[in-house]
Amino acid sequence: MTAFWTSADWDEHERVELVHDRASGLTAIIALHSTHLGPGAGGTRFWHYADPAAAMKDALRLSRGMSYKNAMAGLPMGGGKAVVLLDQDRTRTPAMLAAFGDAIEAFGGRYVTAEDVGASEADMVAIAARTAHVCGLPASEGSAGGDPGPFTARGIYLGIKAAVAHRLGRDSVEGVHVAVQGCGSVGGGVARLLAAEGARLTLADIDAARAEALAAELGATAVDASAIMEVPCDVFSPNALGAILDAQSVARLACSIVAGGANNQIATSADGVALAKRGILYAPDYVINAGGIINVSLEYLARQKGVPGDLAEVERMIGGIPDRLLAVWRECEATRLGADRVADRMAQVLIGRG
Structure with a gap:
């Protein structure tokens, strides 16, 4: 793989980490673009990449896009993104999800994940067993959260x-x-x-x-x-x-x-x-396309305060698009x-x- 910092998609990212857990078979990339406005928020893409360089390209471009998306939406969140590299059969196991949750936890709250392409609410629940820095979790009726x-x-x-x-x-x-x-x-x-x-x-x-x-x-x-x-x-x-x-x-x-x-x-x-x-x-x-991150970010921020996410505020912010x-x-x-x-x-x- 070409050095990512020489790529046209490199944009002075704060941190880019390749995660490999031999025991579970997890290989992932977590890219943190900016925490200027708050913790870097952005979902995890579960995908099979024929070329690992394409996975790095996605992580770099998508994390930068999340910085821009969250800023333009008026959210107190920075930008980050993760990709989990799956095999051709799209295999994922509880052990892989646990290892990935541990990798997010190691960022110490600087990266907050949620669903993206190939990921489900159930995946977020599994990851949440290892870290609190996850959103898009099942929500009670009338509250922010859930499928973005x-x-x-x-x-x-x-x-x-x-x-x-x-x-x-x-x-x-x-x-x-x-x-x-x-x-x-x-x-x-x-x-x-x-x-x-x-x-x-x-x-x-x-x-x-x-x-x-x-x-x-x-x-x-x-x-x-x-x-x-x-x-x-x-x-x-x-x-x-x-x-x-x-x-x-x-x-x-x-x-x-x-x-x-x-x-x-x-x-x-x-x-x-x-x-x-x-x-x-x-x-x-x-x-x-900021509606989903507005929903899950307000869910996450409210949960840090021990209260349900305000669905009316989600709808108000989406209405500002x-x-x-x-x-x-x-x-x-x-x-x-x-x-x-x-x-x-x-x-x-x-x-x-x-």
Whole structure:
């Protein structure tokens, strides 16, 4: 593996640790980007990486994104991220989860984890047996916590509505054509919220059967995963894995707006420039997809005080996502810079690196 500190994704991270526990078979990377605003918060991705360098790339990029996401959301949290490298069978054992919990505990509260791709609420419960620095745990009715997916989906839905109002001048998504990439917990939640308001949907997922089932449920159209980015539509909503907006795909987009929950959607800064030059309104991923981390962070902070997380406060903060997007877009109009660059600059100031 190339030295990570020479990588383009290295951003003066405070701490990057490779964890290997021979007894359990655990191999993981924990990347702490910034604790300027508070403990670094960000979920753990359980994934099979054919190339370990890709795991390091994810850890570095995602942890930086969490610093920006938490800062822009107004949370008193820094940014961190972890990836657990699984084998091809996606094997995980109680011993691996215990060893991973011990690794988080060794950070002494500077890193707080939660669910991410491939992780479940049950995984968080297992990890919580070894460390208190975990969130996304089962919550009682009316309290913050639990699966962050529905909260992420809610914020993305509100962000899409804001983008439609800003670019298309429409106060509803009724009749608006949205192409949704990814039909899992987040993408599926976004699609259901849009469908309830009368949006016209085209869906795709790497699991074609899942996309077809959701399309049948919502009266939508399902297409092959390889075709979704070229569907003529008003809004393209990426809700799967990142780095999908590159030179080739940006050139093929047939939409007015890109607004979805996938992390690190733009592959390189040049691709962000290309997106802006095409006149496509972009909702920066870490601004629009902050609903989940808002929920679990308020859960964690409340638990440190021995009280339940305030669900009303979670909903209030998620409701602020459209205004935060509008602030980015207005700055874009004033500076003629792309939304990704503007949002990065705003976040860097907030974490003391501007």
